Amino acid sequence: MAATGNSVLTAELRLDVQEFYFRYAECLDGGRLQQWPEFFLDSCVYRVTMRRSLRRGPDEDLTFMNSKTAMLDRIVAIGRSEDYEPHAQRHYVSNFRVQAASDEELRVQANFQVLRTFPERRTEFFVSGYYSDRIALMDGRLNFREKLCVLDSDVPPDSLVYPI
Amino acid sequence: MAATGNSVLTAELRLDVQEFYFRYAECLDGGRLQQWPEFFLDSCVYRVTMRRSLRRGPDEDLTFMNSKTAMLDRIVAIGRSEDYEPHAQRHYVSNFRVQAASDEELRVQANFQVLRTFPERRTEFFVSGYYSDRIALMDGRLNFREKLCVLDSDVPPDSLVYPI
Amino acid sequence: MAATGNSVLTAELRLDVQEFYFRYAECLDGGRLQQWPEFFLDSCVYRVTMRRSLRRGPDEDLTFMNSKTAMLDRIVAIGRSEDYEPHAQRHYVSNFRVQAASDEELRVQANFQVLRTFPERRTEFFVSGYYSDRIALMDGRLNFREKLCVLDSDVPPDSLVYPI
Numbered sequence A, B, C: 001m002a003a004t005g006n007s008v009l010t011a012e013l014r015l016d017v018q019e020f021y022f023r024y025a026e027c028l029d030g031g032r033l034q035q036w037p038e039f040f041l042d043s044c045v046y047r048v049t050m051r052r053s054l055r056r057g058p059d060e061d062l063t064f065m066n067s068k069t070a071m072l073d074r075i076v077a078i079g080r081s082e083d084y085e086p087h088a089q090r091h092y093v094s095n096f097r098v099q100a101a102s103d104e105e106l107r108v109q110a111n112f113q114v115l116r117t118f119p120e121r122r123t124e125f126f127v128s129g130y131y132s133d134r135i136a137l138m139d140g141r142l143n144f145r146e147k148l149c150v151l152d153s154d155v156p157p158d159s160l161v162y163p164i
Helices: A011-029 A033-039 A051-056 A068-080 B011-029 B033-039 B051-056 B068-080 C011-029 C033-039 C051-056 C068-080
Strands: A040-050 A063-065 A088-101 A105-117 A124-138 A141-151 B040-050 B063-065 B088-101 B105-117 B124-138 B141-151 C040-050 C063-065 C088-101 C105-117 C124-138 C141-151
Touching (some): A011 A033, A011 A088, A011 A105, A011 A124, A011 A141, A011 B011, A011 C011, A033 A068, A040 A068, A051 A141, A063 A068, A088 A124, A088 B088, A088 C011, A105 A141, A105 C011, A124 C088, B011 C011, B011 C105, B033 B068, B040 B068, B063 B068, B088 B124, B088 C088, C011 C088, C033 C040, C040 C051, C063 C068, C088 C124, C105 C141
Parallel strands (some): A040 A141, C040 C141
Antiparallel strands (some): A040 A063, A124 A141, B040 B063, B105 B124, B124 B141, C040 C063, C088 C105, C105 C124, C124 C141
């Protein structure tokens, strides 16, 4: 296997990509949902799908949003919802693969595992899968242009209230 | 989100920070408890707390030690204890966030997940959470000045014999 | 603890090592088993053992292969087997430790955790442990010379059809 030999991909940028995902996860795990859309471009796509549904396209997605406005609406809805029990998430993001890199965009895949903890209960496994994302590079800043979360299991999770 | 632009934080140092945590975990997972205090300054703090207890301060900690001597005493006590069943830990440390960096100190957070395995049994989930640490930088060496382990669950683990 | 001070180990190479493992895991998790042997030298060793069996040597291994040809044979056998139920793996590789580095070879350890998902079922924990590997460096390319997978549990997994 050849080592990565892309001139755009300096060690600094490779680490910045990792940190970008870690900041994203920190935002969600810390419950700061209002800041979640800030990781995306104004014009963006956020999808959650299951491995098996992937080839059937967006119609089969568990979640599909195609603007920052839709994401903000979702956040407000979560705050108002009485249908779910508040809990904390813990993301583990690893196995980063930069699949393509230009001066303006990176295509990145990474594995995720999310644990969750309800009050007064033990921590439990929630979902696992991989991200397959397009990240815009602009003036040294990273933003998701497209974020696709592919869950490993074909059994839909009991709830997808919080973003993954 | 802006990429990290701190001149102290070279790619090498960012990787050294990750490796420092990986060496710490290697020490614990390999059962070399006698070497655990070596990752700390002589004057140091080691705490384990639960998410909910965090805001109540050190009095609510599950574990609180404020010197290397106390840590060494603990290690000796573990060796003598008959109250626990020996087992192996496996740490997964990821999602590193350098929250502040000067020439002398780094403030670092990272997620951890610890699995454990008792003899003749299958591996099981033990605890998850995040570290919130102060790391002293001296002559290219890293040492914990303060290590705070925040567990995700409010249900205390059945045992906290080994360090996290 | 001293930070790594090895001149061979540039930030780029340290990240390349991580990426090498992530590509290896991507190959397995994507079900592209035919490409698995490409991560190894022609003359190589691949072993899976349990922590307790480690000191007893290769005779106690769960899996032992000492050539790329043996690995290719195994892949063909998997394709023909009716003894197992197809499923997907998801690797989480972290806690990288470069234990020795020369111009020609790296000795690397890393922790792994493998989840697996059978069709129509929820994702479950499969195995955890650590890799203890020798990686050949040639013309900027990385290849396993020796890959040793040490499982944490002494209870053998119900199946080791797929490579770890």
